[in-house]
Amino acid sequence: MARVQRRDFVGGVLLILVGAGFAIAAQRYPFGSLARFGPGFFPFWLGIVLAGLGGLLAASALLGREGDEPGFATIDARSLAAVIGGVVVFGFVLTRLGLLLSVVILVLMSSLGSRDLRWPSTIAAAALLAAGCCAVFVYGLGLTVPVLPAVLR
């Protein structure tokens, strides 16, 4: 396996899985006839095509003569966890704690993903952004979202 292009092989397998997934799921929907096809027709064939493309990609990766450059699979777990975690938590607290606190939480959490984090300026930015967003989006543009936590309302 040393000379295999792992990146493309993994990519190909991913496409096969996605394509097959759609094709299988599409079978739950009416297929119809060619002259009047149903909701299952188009996704089914697209899924087949996608799986086929994935197969080609995986095969060409197996037959390829060049290997990967090293380190393609590295993912910076810290920034990923901070940013995505921040987003998910933001979604969870938004309607519960209100926009003001949620923005602060999102800024602080996602900032953990940066390697040159400095707290004072980050906290200042969080406060500024939270106040600004409430002013612009809620009072200015009329976005329907609570500003303050549920207990204070």
Add this chain to the structure above:
Amino acid sequence: MQFVDNLAIGFSAALTLANLAYALLGCLLGTLIGVLPGIGPLAAISMLLPLTYALEPTSALIMLAGIYYGAQYGGSTTAILVNVPGEVSSVVTCLDGYRMARQGRAGTALSVAAVASLFAGCIGTLVLAILAAPLTELAFKFGPAENFSLMVLGLVGAIVFTADSLLKAVGMVVTGLLLGLVGTDVNSGVIRFSFGLPELADGIGFIIVAMSFFGITEILQNLEGNRDHKLVTDSIPSLWPTRSDVRRAVPAALRGTVLGAVLGVLPGGGAAIASFAAYALEKKVSRHAAELGGGAVEGVAAPEAANNAAAQTSFVPMLTLGLPSNAVMALMIGAMMIHNIQPGPQVMTTNPTLFWGLIASMWIGNLMLIVLNLPMVGLWVKLLTVPYRILFPAILVFCMIGVYSINTSVVDIYLAAGFAVLGLILVKLQFPLMPLVLGFVLGPLMEEHFRRTLVLSHGDASVLFSRPLSLTLLLLAFALLLAVLVPALRSKRQRAFQSQL
């Protein structure tokens, strides 16, 4: 005199105080966001889109267009001063622009870029205005078969021009088409692939996908790399180019404009290819070709003119045919749909004020851009000193509020998190994201046109090849594919030969 009448409609729509204000606001905000290192027009538009929800459609589109070229303009400022391209189309500007800045000629580079952009933008808009009516006429002749073939051509164009690996790009298009099908099937009312989530019944919002990919995924990538960029100058001494600079820049800008205007109209074309092509052309034809790469003024004028001309003319297929030729245009289509306007040839007749108003506003916006931005360049320079560790949480906040505001739905925020991770995985596997986004927009449309084609022909798909217009479009698509495949095959064979030696 139809043409003049149309423009009159346009200017009367664009010159209202409110719309002038929105154009101005768009240009300013676009520049503001675009000037930030690593943020291009795509991210700028997706972030600022929510601001336009409350506006009436004409104002919203005028503002978005302003954001678009404002962001593009801001991107070239960053390219020249920090050597960080905001997006692909200003990569080339970095080469000579940054060199010029380091030689103390930052002001010249900035003003040449601005004037070349203004000139090219005006010409590009003129091309758009001239081509709009005849192309719309043509588009009305299109039946479902032609529309389907046109979309095939558009997707092939996008693939051919963007990706290094054709196979991966096609895979992304098909993935995008499939994801676009999630939600209620318009024809049968069946809800597809919703995993039982009622929030998915209306499909996945295009803006969510765009913001996840071009906002969050981008941030994730940036956080992995080292983002140490240095500003070359704190102050811009003089904006005035010397006489010899002007003499050299003018022909280069002209060449760039023509090339950009042509490339922008093509499906899959757009600002990025145009700027690369213009730079390549300068290397071939310029009398100072040897200086290119070392701070030659042509290296700024030509690509900047080209990318702006292309940015304007890429509105042609979008406005007349409803076909997005690149991701920015896909965003524009998404924005139109949010305002309940179905993009396509009928826009010109049903919404003439919107159509011509948008076109007229492009001239106005381009002018505003230069009048406002050149004097304000000092302010933009200050903005460049904001460190990324402060910037990215702010971007994230705007994106998330934007995502939430589409349907005031928290589920969309979780969806965005999911798509951001998907985007990161795809990027790690070196899949291009843009074909996916285009496929996503076109998925339901292609299905519908394909279905109608087959209904009309009683299940005979060969009409796609027997109707002359449709056949022409498919042949064009095929020719495009071939044009890319053949040199690829050739170089592969060459490599094979070399390795045998």
